[in-house]
Amino acid sequence: MSDMNKKTVDPGKDNRKIKSVSRMKEIMTHYYIDAKTARESGKKVAWITSGGPVEPLIAMDVIPVYPENHGAMVGASKMGVDLCQKAEEMGYSSDLCSYARADIACAATQGGPIGGLPEPDFLVCCNNICGTVLKWYEVAARYYKVPLFILDTPFIHREMRKEAQQYVMSQIEEYIAFLEAQCGRKMDYDRMTDVGRLAVEGLRLWQAVLDTAAHKPSPITAFDLFFHLGLIVTLRGTQVTVDYYQGLLDEMNERIANNIAMVPGEKYRLLWDNLPVWYKTRWLSDKFASHKACLVADTYTSAWSGVLPLIDEDRFLETMSLSYSQVYINISHDMMIDKLSEMIRKYDADGLVMHSNRSCKPYSLGQYDLQKMVMEQLGIPTLIIEADMVDERHFAESQIETRIDAFMETLKS
């Protein structure tokens, strides 16, 4: 199809462009410039895992850097295979998480989309997402010779036990003591309270953005959300983030008022599970749109705000141990099914697409059981796509295309 044709077929394309995108790019660019020039401005840089408690860092004026966010950038800019191969040459098995592989190679070669991440002054690793981050941060701690703080959030098989809660709570105190030692000054608890409030406000707004997808037709797709997620991960607890999501929410509400659908002629509504396939988001988005299917929500971008009910903004630090321990990926899949069912109902999804992501064992192992539960308990069709979020060598395009087409046929019939 030529560009000319596209225009005549799709007159609403400009309407559907999300205007906030440019603002987001601006904020992220500034953020990375700040992080890269932290030394000059006398600020400390901490690397932190995506599920980790960033709020105390913000309150201490430390610039948080997220290797996983960087990993996503590597994937989206299709530099994954090259970097992963470099890590493999260094002796890292090709079966390890591709975020970790790409990042380790970036550090060693100053490669990647932004020429490597700014060096950390210290590391904060919260294992509420996986055991991989523990090993990965150990690698980074040896490489950069900097202190490593581990926030250990015991996995929840059936319930969060009292002793686990106490353990995490005492570690939050240790975390703050660690930050004070690293920064050479005391935590300002008034500031911390403000940051906590801003974090909650940001999370609420982000959840409100996600909720707009419950409207039919949806003003936004999960593919857009993957992009807009950036700030809730990296700059949670700042005014910039609050303002940004307020703007995005306004934009979405306006679209709802004007009945603008992100997928023109939306007919099918799907839910996505697991991380995005970063190097194929465009392709997948077009593929589903060609079937008039909109990915209205996903378990990944909702993970951050999913714990909102557990946070008390007036007792932010105390409730943190509960909320950070109970993120979606740190619970058993019979606990996940409740959340998944709730989402399926809320967004009125017709089907579930699961990315079986060979990089991410904690997210992916158990998906087959989850799939069965969804089919039995909710009676909706499911599709599993075997791939990897960054390492393109594990994406069999034609095979996946056939599977998506077949899945959509069953949905249509």
Added chain:
Amino acid sequence: MMNPQDEILKKFQTVSENPHEYARSIKEQTGKKIIGFFCSYTPEELLQAAGVVPFRLFGTARDIELAESHLQSYCCSLVRGGLEDALRGRLDFMEGTVFPHTCDSIQRLSDIWRLNAGFDVHIDAVMPVKLNTPSARKYMVDVLAGVRKDLEKSLNITITDHAISESIELYNRIRSSLLSLYRMRSRKPAVIPQSAVYHTMKAAMVMDRAEFAKDLEALVASLEKLPVKDVETVRKRIMLSGGICNQPDIYKIIDKAGGEVVWDDLCTGLRYAAGFIEESNQPIEALANRYTRRIVCPAKHASITARGESLLAEVHKQKIDGVVFLHLKFCDPHAFDYPYLKDFLGRENVPSMLLEIEEQAPPEGQLRTRFETFIDML
């Protein structure tokens, strides 16, 4: 007639080659309950104190079919094979399973197992991941106390402090004899074939522990009497490092290639045998102390270089010529540590090689060539 040591070794080998059969017979004879486990962080001492036989699961190398519909292919053969055994009913002699928290795959397996394998008893011991802080140690104590309570509840029994202390004594006896065996073997390799040590280790994790302790002590005593000289041989001294080893053939092949496995850092080897437990009046605390002091497994954190340092220390102490890393494919914790461990060794000119084992070990011919090349180079 056989020597006493040969007789015992034959028994261990039979158990090691047919652990399920052994478990069935012991259950029949003694009426004891059997509880399975995957990892050396399982507080076996508590199971023993509960009157249960702790039974280590090694997975199966035989064709994976039923597990396919629960676990993707990018998951280690121990996890997939273990589930296959359970789903096929090969573990029907077990009452249930204890899952200590280690890696991401085991973490997910625990829930899949709980929901599909159909055992009565299922206990998760979500231990701390770091072992080097006071709050982690306190939590470790709490988790162990929790396992004790969970056992009491699911088996409807009481576990007394006295029973735990007795169990600790028994385990100390076992472990110190296992260490004697290792040391003897390192000093005089000719005293016993390495594959026999392998079978002994496997039996240690499967057999009725009181029976095993007696047999093992008799074995060590009679081996000590053997007139084997401390000869220095030209054979190369090899250390294995990695997770689980379920491949007796590997020892034979290394042997044929001119190597002598004299030491290891395996989950089914020295990491299991290491770590004396204080015999105090606070048995749960004593158990926690062993875990926080023992050689660390890569799924846990003691410090960023703890494993490298302890590996090097053993290499020097045991006069190792080369290290063979033995990893299961898709095992993340070990794969992450490999480059730095290799580097640690390399800096002191200790050669190493990596053998990654998929569902099955590589064919013998290929293995022999790889080991011969490595050993020739030493």
